[in-house]
Amino acid sequence: MIFFRDVKTNVHRNLSEGFTLVEMLLSVGILVVIVTISSVWLGGVKTRTEFSLTAQNALELLRNAQSKSVSQDNNQSWGMHTAQDTPQDGMYALFSGDSYATSSVSDLERLGSSARFTNPWTGFVKDVLFSTSSSGAPSLPQTFSLKSTVGSSVAITTVSRIGFISQTLEESLGAYWPFDEGNGAVAHNVCETTGGATSTISGMWKNSGCIFGSCADMSSYAGYFNAGTLSGSLLNSSSSPFSVSLWFNVSSPYSRNFLRCSSGFSLQTTGGGLAQAVVGVNTLTQSVGSVSSLRWHHLALVAPLAGTSSLYLDGIAVATSTSVHAPASCAGDLIIGSSDLLGYLDEVRLYTRALSSSDVQSIYASY
Numbered sequence: 001m002i003f004f005r006d007v008k009t010n011v012h013r014n015l016s017e018g019f020t021l022v023e024m025l026l027s028v029g030i031l032v033v034i035v036t037i038s039s040v041w042l043g044g045v046k047t048r049t050e051f052s053l054t055a056q057n058a059l060e061l062l063r064n065a066q067s068k069s070v071s072q073d074n075n076q077s078w079g080m081h082t083a084q085d086t087p088q089d090g091m092y093a094l095f096s097g098d099s100y101a102t103s104s105v106s107d108l109e110r111l112g113s114s115a116r117f118t119n120p121w122t123g124f125v126k127d128v129l130f131s132t133s134s135s136g137a138p139s140l141p142q143t144f145s146l147k148s149t150v151g152s153s154v155a156i157t158t159v160s161r162i163g164f165i166s167q168t169l170e171e172s173l174g175a176y177w178p179f180d181e182g183n184g185a186v187a188h189n190v191c192e193t194t195g196g197a198t199s200t201i202s203g204m205w206k207n208s209g210c211i212f213g214s215c216a217d218m219s220s221y222a223g224y225f226n227a228g229t230l231s232g233s234l235l236n237s238s239s240s241p242f243s244v245s246l247w248f249n250v251s252s253p254y255s256r257n258f259l260r261c262s263s264g265f266s267l268q269t270t271g272g273g274l275a276q277a278v279v280g281v282n283t284l285t286q287s288v289g290s291v292s293s294l295r296w297h298h299l300a301l302v303a304p305l306a307g308t309s310s311l312y313l314d315g316i317a318v319a320t321s322t323s324v325h326a327p328a329s330c331a332g333d334l335i336i337g338s339s340d341l342l343g344y345l346d347e348v349r350l351y352t353r354a355l356s357s358s359d360v361q362s363i364y365a366s367y
Contacts, residue, residue, distance in 0.1 A: 050114035051148040052169070055155035057109060058082075058092050058146065059167045062128070062157065064107075065094050066165065069130035079129035081105075082144055084117040092117075100127050111146075118154070118190035119145035119178050126180070126213070128159050137163040141367065143178055143212040143347070145190040154191060158212065158366045166366060172353040174234045174242070177227070177336065179346055180213035181205070187216065187225055187336075197225035197336055206344055211247045211296060211367050215346035216337060219251065224337040234350050235265050235330035241304045243351040244277075245363055248299060250343030253291035258299065258345060262332035267299060275313050277301045284311040284319040296346075298364045304354035315364035317357065 061080060068078040074096060081100040084090040090111035095104045111117070120126040129139045138159045146155040154176070157167045177187045177197055182205050186196040199216075201223030207214045216225060235242055244267060250256050253273040260266035266278045274286040275297075284301070291297060291313070300312040311319040337345050355363075 048114075048148065048150060048153065050112055051146070051150075051153060051155075054111060054115045055146050055157075055167065055169065058144070058155075059157055059165070061092060061094055061107065061109065062144075062159070063165055065128075066130045066136040066163065068094075068096075069132050070134060070136045072132050077129060077132050079127055081125065081127050082117055082120055083125040084120055084122045087116060087122055088113075090115070090117045098129065114149055115146045115155075116149060117145065118147040118188065118192060119143060119180055121181065121188045121190075124181060130163070135163045137161065140208070141212045143180070145176070145178070147190065147192060152191070160367055164366075168362075170351075172351055173349060174352045175227070175230065175350040177225075177348045178212065179205075179210075179216045179348070182207050182214040189227070197227040197334075199223055199225050200339075210344065211346040215247075215344050217344055218337045218339075218341040219343055222339040224335055224339055224341070227334040227336055229332065230261075230330050230334055230350075234352065235261060235334075240352055241354040243300065243302045243353065243355040243359075245298070245300045245347070245349040245351070245355070245360070247296055247346040247367075248343060249296045249346075250291075250293065250341060252293055252342060256341055256343065257338040258336075258341075259348065260335050260338075261330035265330055267301060275299055275311060275318060277311050277319075279303055279309070282321060282323055284309065284321050286311065286313060286318040288318050289313055289316065296367070298367075300355065300360045300363070302355050302360065310357075312357075312360045312364075315361040 065078040065080045076096045077098060078096050080092060081095055082092045092109055093105045094107040096106060097104045128142045131137045141161040142159045144157045152171060154170045154173050155167060156170060159165050173191055176190045178190060179187050181187060185199050185202050188196045201221045204217050204221045204223055205214055206217040246258060248258050253269050255271050256269045258267045264280045268276050269291055270276050270285060273291050275291055277284045298314050303309045309321050310317045336348055
């Protein structure tokens with residue numbers, strides 16, 4: 001009984017004394033930290049949710065434009081206009097008629113703080129106009145890219161030449177040059193991680209007959225695009241998986257350089273006209289199929305950290321290797337194209353993951 005009476009007396013004494021100032025300040029400090037962390041986390045979740053909704057809304061408006069065109073709503077064709085006037089001011093609009101005009105807009109949406117267009121780039125505009133035929137094919141196949149203002153998410157929306165509309169949300173797209181500027185000296189990286197690729201000669205653009213929109217023209221220009229030094233996590237087979245995807249069209253398939261870095265990485269064709277990838281000291285060379293002149297081909301390299309690396313041509317694995325994982329990086333400048341390419345390049349993408357075979361086939365089929 002004496003023990004319990006002492007405990008009761010001590011508890012009563014502690015409660016009557018209350019908290020010390022140090023204890024109160026410590027408690028308040030911990031509470032502030034918890035609230036701050038929670039606010040930042042919730043803010044990031046809110047922004048990512050808003051970004052996903054914005055990308056979905058833009059996709060729905062694009063499909064609405066196609067549907068209105070096919071049904072010949074108001075006896076007119078319909079399209080979508082996109083613009084990023086400043087880094088903070090982007091918009092997309094549904095319009096009627098053969099070309100965009102403010103007077104023909106029936107629905108206009110402003111981008112919120114969660115997203116911005118990076119294709120079209122700031123200061124550029126892009127329109128897609130749909131045919132009134134049953135296919136709803138566009139006047140020109142196009143891609144649009146929305147970049148999240150938080151994190152690395154990029155929503156890529158494509159409108160194929162036959163009118164198929166799709167959207168992919170990429171979290172591991174390290175760099176992407178769609179070459180849709182059509183003028184100027186810079187091809188912008190829509191991921192905004194490494195900046196733009198600068199052409200060595202002005203005017204290296206083709207504005208029709210490309211995979212999507214415009215493309216890089218090295219058919220008669222003795223130049224190339226220099227993307228500068230990349231982040232260490234890109235094209236580094238010793239530290240992370242990576243994949244490369246691009247489209248090419250050359251007048252002759254022999255000894256053409258599409259993508260190269262002085263530290264031991266390249267995508268090219270051999271003197272025999274075969275697709276080839278070099279990663280460090282290892283080489284993957286096409287063993288089936290062939291590269292044709294004067295037509296678009298899709299080329300992709302998939303290099304996981306372990307397992308089998310693959311080289312794809314037009315969605316088909318044409319070379320594989322289990323020894324392609326020797327350290328290779330891109331410590332020097334990444335060069336897109338070459339002065340002797342004699343052709344065109346489009347849609348150059350670098351991923352920080354190993355694409356699956358279905359991923360590669362989806363990219364190929366998107367055109």
